[in-house]
Amino acid sequence: MYLELEAIFNREGAAKDFDYSFPLADELIASDVHVSGSVFKKTGIVTLKAEAAYLLSAECAKCGAPIRRTETVPVEHVLIGQAETEEEEDDYDESYIVLDDLRLDLDELVGEDIFLAMPYRFLCKEDCKGLCPQCGADLNAGPCACKPATDPRWDALKDLF
Ligand SMILES: [Zn+2]
Ligand SMILES: [Zn+2]
Structure with missing residues (x-):
């Protein structure tokens, strides 16, 4: 107009x-x-x-x-x-x-x-909360069954002890 x-x-x-x-x-x-x-x-x-x-x-x-x-x-x-x-x-x-x-x-x-x-x-x-990067579940609906991803660098440290 x-x-x-x-x-x-x-x-x-x-x-x-x-x-x-x-x-x-x-x-x-x-x-x-x-x-x-x-x-x-x-x-x-x-x-x-x-x-x-x-x-x-x-x-x-x-x-x-x-x-x-x-x-x-x-x-x-x-x-x-x-x-x-x-x-x-x-x-x-x-x-x-x-x-x-x-x-x-x-x-x-x-x-x-x-x-x-x-x-x-x-x-x-x-x-x-977005989607779980591993299983794709909608995290707004609650936590999914996936374990939190572990950082391989920490695994290496664990082996030292
Ligand atoms: Zn959203
Ligand atoms: Zn998941």
Whole structure:
């Protein structure tokens, strides 16, 4: 969705709400992305404040269990209507978005924020115990029958005594 922002930039106190969904192609995203929030101008500053939600579909990096849960990502940026000079543009914080024509491609911005917020791997739970490296049993379900692997260096030491 494109947001036309001229009316917001031109008037103190102006606001525009939005609430919509769009498809974002990615193997980890199993639903449309739902976005709700607003753009508003307050004390001369135009701010975008929104929340994006989608259904995550992934596998636990340790035990391989399927993970399906709703992820929410905050999307917050100060919007700048065209920078006056290039030096000025360098001064802006990374979260600032400089618009060239007071038009914002919201889908693209939300997509970028979602991918930035994605961890490089997912776990089914913080303390997932993973699978036994010997028998492959899911250790979250309890200990397996395998003996802990012995280090051959210790066996060599034992022989000395
Ligand atoms: Zn797991
Ligand atoms: Zn085992």
